[in-house]
Amino acid sequence: MxxxxxxxxxxxxxxxxxxxxxxxxxxEMGSFEVKTLHANIISSLEVGExxxxxxxGDEQHFSVTGGFVEVVDNKLTxxxxxxxxxxxxxxxxxxxxxxxAKERLxxxxxxxxxxxxxxxxxxxxxxxxxxxxxxxxxx
Numbered sequence: 001m002x003x004x005x006x007x008x009x010x011x012x013x014x015x016x017x018x019x020x021x022x023x024x025x026x027x028e029m030g031s032f033e034v035k036t037l038h039a040n041i042i043s044s045l046e047v048g049e050x051x052x053x054x055x056x057g058d059e060q061h062f063s064v065t066g067g068f069v070e071v072v073d074n075k076l077t078x079x080x081x082x083x084x085x086x087x088x089x090x091x092x093x094x095x096x097x098x099x100x101a102k103e104r105l106x107x108x109x110x111x112x113x114x115x116x117x118x119x120x121x122x123x124x125x126x127x128x129x130x131x132x133x134x135x136x137x138x139x
Contacts, residue, residue, distance in 0.1 A: 002036045003055035006076040008062065010083050015062070019055035023076055025069060026050075034071050042070045047119075047126050050083065061086040063130045065123050082123075089131040098124035 006023050008016040024033040026048025034041075050062040067080035101121035104112050 004036050004074045004076065006052065006078070008050065008052075008078045008080060008083055010080050015080070015083055015085075016052060016060070018052075020052055020076075021055055022051075022053040023069075023078070024049075024051040024053075025078065026064065034069070034076055037074060038071050038076075040072050042068065044068055045078070045080070047122050049086075049126075049130055050078070061130065061134060063089060063127050065126075086130045086134040089127050089134075091128065091131045094124050094127040094131065098128065 003019040003021050006016065006018065006020040007014060022033050022035045024031060026046045028044045028046055031048070032043075045064060045067045047065050048063075050064050052060045052062070054060065062083050062085055064078075064080050065082040067078065067083075069076065069078045071077075098121060101117050101124055104117035105114060105121065
């Protein structure tokens with residue numbers, strides 16, 4: 001199968017840059033996959049999982065907190081708010097973030113931004129789920 005270039009960029013720098021045969025990601029309207037010779041698009045992304053199918057046949061999974069993807073002339077550029085390889089997720093840190101978010105949501109303090117707390121909870125739950133899925137599938 002023909003491959004194409006894919007990059008995953010975060011504010012910290014390049015997270016992935018390689019030849020792929022497909023990239024599946026969480027779009028605002030649902031999950032979708034870009035393959036070789038996909039039509040040019042720009043799409044926003046939600047919290048979820050990115051599955052990269054490398055040209056070598058290997059797969060790599062990433063947790064993403066949102067962002068945008070652009071496909072132009074058979075090249076995919078994904079600009080993530082934050083992303084990390086699933087195998088690098090610190091599960092304890094994710095659990096702590098989940099507890100902090102839940103405490104904020106349950107708080108009566110009117111200074112707490114509830115919408116921000118909901119998003120933090122969603123991100124933490126996604127990281128925990130992906131880390132658990134990854135550890136089960138690799139054992």
